[in-house]
Amino acid sequence: MANERTYPILPCRELDETIAFYETLGFKRTYRQLRPNPSAVVALEDIHIHLFGMEGFNPADSYGSVIIVVPDPDSLYHTFATRLRERFGKLPVTGIPRILRPRKRFGTVRGFTVIDPGGNWLRISKLGDTEEDASLEKAEGLAQITLVAARLGDARGDEALALKTLENGLTRFPEAPAIERVQAYLYRAELAVRLNNPELAHASLNSAMGIALTTEEQAIVEDELTHVTQLVQKL
Structure with a gap:
């Protein structure tokens, strides 16, 4: 057999x-029916999402999840983020729906996540990445703690446990390299935004900005710093 397709609903x-949320992202509605069962299909090039309506359904209780592999997750993220900012006035990073930015998560491939209004997790990763590739990247100390926290916060959606893990790491490794401390504080600021803790968000961002970095290190964290600064300023 060849050319088979599977479309979970x-x-x-x-x-x-x-449907409107997916249209905001750039999808097109290709099908919709209300009877006998409400259902629809939205598509973005070769990405096809099938949906069905369920009366009384609570999105917070959803276990829906789908893996989407694309050639360039960073470019797709920026497209989605731009469209979401235009609709919501800021990037939705808390509640449902929301979007989590691309990062290499400890033990996982690089990618980002979108949680749609149904509470379904769209886990978007780079085509060709594998768990084995990710495992080759060794990290120690605070850098490893930050990666573990990112998996808890971004892959599992447990921001509270991610923050606790990160706090423990910052306490255990106060003399970690400057760039590792900056990245840890920036992620702590992001988690604080998602947990609706403005005081911690501002304090974490200020801590990150108060650490001196080399020109090369500044370039490494530039995008992350811009992203987190925008999140904190919108609080």
């Missing part, structure tokens, strides 16, 4: 609300 509470 994801649940949502309000079909049209969910």
Whole structure:
């Protein structure tokens, strides 16, 4: 056999609300019906998402999840982020729906996540990346703690445990290299935003900005610093 296709169907509470969200991302609605069962299909090039409406469904209880592999997750993220900012006035990083920026998470491939209005997790990763590739990147000390925290916060959605893990790491490794401390504080600021803790978010960002970096290190964290600064300023 060849050219087979599999299309899992994801649940949502309000079909049209969910369609509108995907249209914001740039998808096109290719099918919609209300009877006998509400369902729809949205597509973005070769990405096809099938949806069905469920009365009384609570998105916070959803276990829906789909893996999407694309050639360039960073470019797709920036497209999605731009469109979401235009619709919501800021990047939605808390609640449902939301988007989590690209990063290499400890033990996982590089990618980003979108949680749609149905509470379904779209786990978007780079085509060709494997768990084995990720495992080749060794990290120690605070850098490893930050990667573990990122997996907890971004892959599992447990921001509280991620923050606790990161706090423990910052306490254990106060003399970690400057760039590792900056990255840890920046992620702590991001977690604080997602946990609606403005005081911690501002304090973490200030701590990160108060650490001296080399020109090369500044270039490494430039995008992350810009992203987190924008999040904190929108609080």
